Each structure stands twice: as structure tokens, then as C-alpha cells.
Amino acid sequence: MENKAHALAAGIFVTVVSVMLIAMAVWLTRDTGEHRVYEISSAEAINGLQSQAAVRYKGVAVGKVTAIGFDPETVGNVLVRIALSEDAPVTAATFATLGFQGVTGLAFVQLDDAGNDKSPLVTREGQPARIPMRASLLSRLSDQGVEILARLEQTSERVNLLLAPENQKQLMATIAGFGEAAASVQKMSDQVQTLSVNMNDILNAQLGPQRVNIPRFVDDATATLKTLQSTAGGLDKTVLEFGTTATAYTALAERLNAKGGAIERLTEGATALTQGAVALTDAGKAFNAGTLPRLNRTSDEATRAARQVTRALGAVSDNPQSLIFGNGPIPPGPGEAGFSSSKGRP
Numbered sequence: 001m002e003n004k005a006h007a008l009a010a011g012i013f014v015t016v017v018s019v020m021l022i023a024m025a026v027w028l029t030r031d032t033g034e035h036r037v038y039e040i041s042s043a044e045a046i047n048g049l050q051s052q053a054a055v056r057y058k059g060v061a062v063g064k065v066t067a068i069g070f071d072p073e074t075v076g077n078v079l080v081r082i083a084l085s086e087d088a089p090v091t092a093a094t095f096a097t098l099g100f101q102g103v104t105g106l107a108f109v110q111l112d113d114a115g116n117d118k119s120p121l122v123t124r125e126g127q128p129a130r131i132p133m134r135a136s137l138l139s140r141l142s143d144q145g146v147e148i149l150a151r152l153e154q155t156s157e158r159v160n161l162l163l164a165p166e167n168q169k170q171l172m173a174t175i176a177g178f179g180e181a182a183a184s185v186q187k188m189s190d191q192v193q194t195l196s197v198n199m200n201d202i203l204n205a206q207l208g209p210q211r212v213n214i215p216r217f218v219d220d221a222t223a224t225l226k227t228l229q230s231t232a233g234g235l236d237k238t239v240l241e242f243g244t245t246a247t248a249y250t251a252l253a254e255r256l257n258a259k260g261g262a263i264e265r266l267t268e269g270a271t272a273l274t275q276g277a278v279a280l281t282d283a284g285k286a287f288n289a290g291t292l293p294r295l296n297r298t299s300d301e302a303t304r305a306a307r308q309v310t311r312a313l314g315a316v317s318d319n320p321q322s323l324i325f326g327n328g329p330i331p332p333g334p335g336e337a338g339f340s341s342s343k344g345r346p
Contacts, residue, residue: 035063035083036123040096040109041071042078042133048100048107055082056099057111062088065109081128082109093117096133110136 046068055063063084071077084090091113099110111131123129161167258264332339 034086036086036088036090037066037125037128038082038084038090038121038123039128039130040080040082040133041074041130042080042098043074043076044098044133044135044139046078046080046098046107048105049080049098049109050106053106054108055084055111056108057084057088057090058113059110062111080109089113090121090131091117092119092121094121094131096131098133098136098139 049065049068051065051068053065054061055065063082065080066083067081069079071079088111090111093114093116094111095114097110097112099108100106101108121129121131
């Protein structure tokens with residue numbers, strides 16, 4: 001009986017400890033923070049991704065995968081539901097990729113932000129917002145692997161074609177041609193070196209001590225430099241004189257332009273002449289308007305008086321006695337009674 005009692009007590013103790021350990025593990029692993037739920041629809045395979053896998057935003061853990069299934073809205077797509085913490089900066093430009101942890105093959109969701117839209121991505125519990133998923137580097141490499149292998153196969157075929165027997169003969173002939181060209185270049189280099197030696201000999205013969213008097217050349221160069229220096233001195237003196245003349249002209253211009261100077265007096269004289277001309281013009285206008293018409297009328301009256309005096313003198317000359325006896329009766333004219341035509345005077 002005692003053995004059975006001890007065994008029962010040990011079993012009860014083990015059971016209680018196991019329950020306590022399980023409760024502690026659940027309590028330690030529980031997540032009491034608030035989360036926002038998002039969905040990711042992917043047309044790519046998500047090998048290695050499991051429920052409770054980590055979700056990282058630019059390498060920082062921000063949540064976990066809560067469920068994996070098929071997308072009811074898009075046939076053939078995989079739907080991944082994730083829960084993120086409240087402080088995760090998810091925006092409208094956030095996208096997801098599939099990352100892998102070392103060599104274990106376990107995958108996790110990597111979130112990143114393109115940066116072109118900073119507005120936050122609003123999600124609801126009943127209708128979670130969707131984050132677009134882009135192909136990872138491994139997926140792009142696997143997609144391009146077939147194309148890369150095809151190109152490698154084409155390259156190998158072209159190499160085999162290049163190394164065909166007939167092409168090998170042409171390649172050997174080309175290599176032999178390169179060898180002949182190299183020999184020709186070497187021969188040309190020897191000729192150039194020989195020409196250089198000959199040119200050195202010619203220059204030594206033409207410009208050496210026997211042909212050119214170096215001290216005389218130096219003396220001539222020194223004399224030329226002295227002449228240039230004296231010419232430069234003359235030019236400096238000319239420039240100085242030109243500066244003095246320019247200063248004098250500047251002073252003269254200042255005196256002419258000064259207040260009360262010649263230019264100002266000439267301006268005042270021109271102004272006075274202009275005013276006099278204006279006054280004369282006004283006087284001429286007044287003369288033409290008033291005096292000249294009166295003179296014209298006086299001249300007309302004098303002309304009429306002269307004509308009257310002329311007629312009076314003519315009458316006195318024809319009949320002087322009229323001054324004493326008067327003009328008398330007027331003789332009858334043609335057609336009147338008593339008219340008689342008189343003879344003309346000689």
C-alpha cells in the first residue's frame with residue numbers, strides 16, 4: 001500500500017509541475033500588446049514561411065504571421081495575414097518581400113518603404129488593408145536562372161563553333177600574321193633608332209662648337225635685351241607724357257564745365273539770342289496784324305487823292321479861264337440838241 005501511495009503522490013507531483021510549467025510558458029509567451037492586422041497577397045511561392053514567423057520592418061521585429069492560406073479574391077495567390085505592433089510605421093508606400101534566415105531555410109516577412117508616399121496605411125479589423133508583395137532576390141534569380149542557362153548554352157555552342165577544325169586553321173594563320181606584323185614593327189623600330197642616331201650626328205655637325213660661336217650668340221642676345229630695355233624705357237616715358245597730357249585735358253574740361261565757365265556762358269548767350277528771336281517774331285506778328293493793314297489803306301487813299309489832283313490839273317490845263325469864270329455850261333454831247341463835232345487839234 002505504501003508503494004502505491006508513494007507512486008500516486010509522485011504522479012500527482014509530476015502532473016502538477018507539468019501543468020505549472022505549461023502555464024508559465026503560456027504566460028511568458030503571451031502577447032498583451034495591441035496589434036494591427038494586415039494582409040499580403042502573393043503570386044510567388046512562399047517556401048519556408050510558417051505561421052508565427054517573424055515580421056520585420058527594415059530589420060526591426062514589429063510583428064508575426066498569424067495565418068497562411070489562399071486568396072479568395074485572386075485565384076492562385078497565397079494570402080498571408082500578419083499582426084503588427086501599433087508603433088510600426090506602415091505607410092501607403094510600404095511593400096513586403098520574403099527573407100530567409102541563414103542556411104536553415106526558414107523564411108520571414110521583410111517590410112520596407114519606397115518613400116514616395118508618407119500617408120499611413122489605414123486598416124480595419126474586419127477588412128484588413130493589403131500590403132503589396134514584391135519578388136525577393138532569390139525569386140528573381142530563380143526566374144532568371146532558365147534564361148541564364150539558355151545564354152550559357154548559346155555561348156558554349158558559339159565557342160564550339162569557334163574551335164572547329166577549319167576555324168582553328170584560320171586562327172593559326174591569324175596568329176602567324178600577328179607574328180609577321182610584330183617582326184615588321186621590330187624592324188621599323190630598328191630603323192627609327194638608326195635614324196635618330198643619324199639625326200644626332202647631323203645636329204652635332206651643324207650646331208656644335210665648330211659651327212656656332214656660343215659666346216658671340218650670348219653677346220648678341222644680351223645686346224638685343226639691352227635694346228629692348230631702352231625701348232621699354234622710352235615707351236614708359238611716352239606713357240607718362242601721355243598721362244600728363246590727359247591730366248591737362250581733364251583739367252581744361254573741368255574748367256569748361258565748371259559753374260560760370262565758358263560753356264555755361266555760351267549756353268546763357270544762346271538762351272538770350274533765342275529769347276530775342278522770339279521777341280522779334282512776336283513784333284513781326286504784331287506789325288503784320290496792325291500796322292501793315294493801316295499802311296495799305298493810307299497808300300490806297302493817297303493814290304485816289306493823287307488821281308483826283310491829276311484830273312483837276314488836267315481840267316485847268318484844258319480850260320484855264322475856268323479858274324476865273326468857272327466851268328460854264330456843259331456842252332451837249334453826241335445825240336443831244338446843239339451838238340457839233342469839233343475838229344481835232346493838230
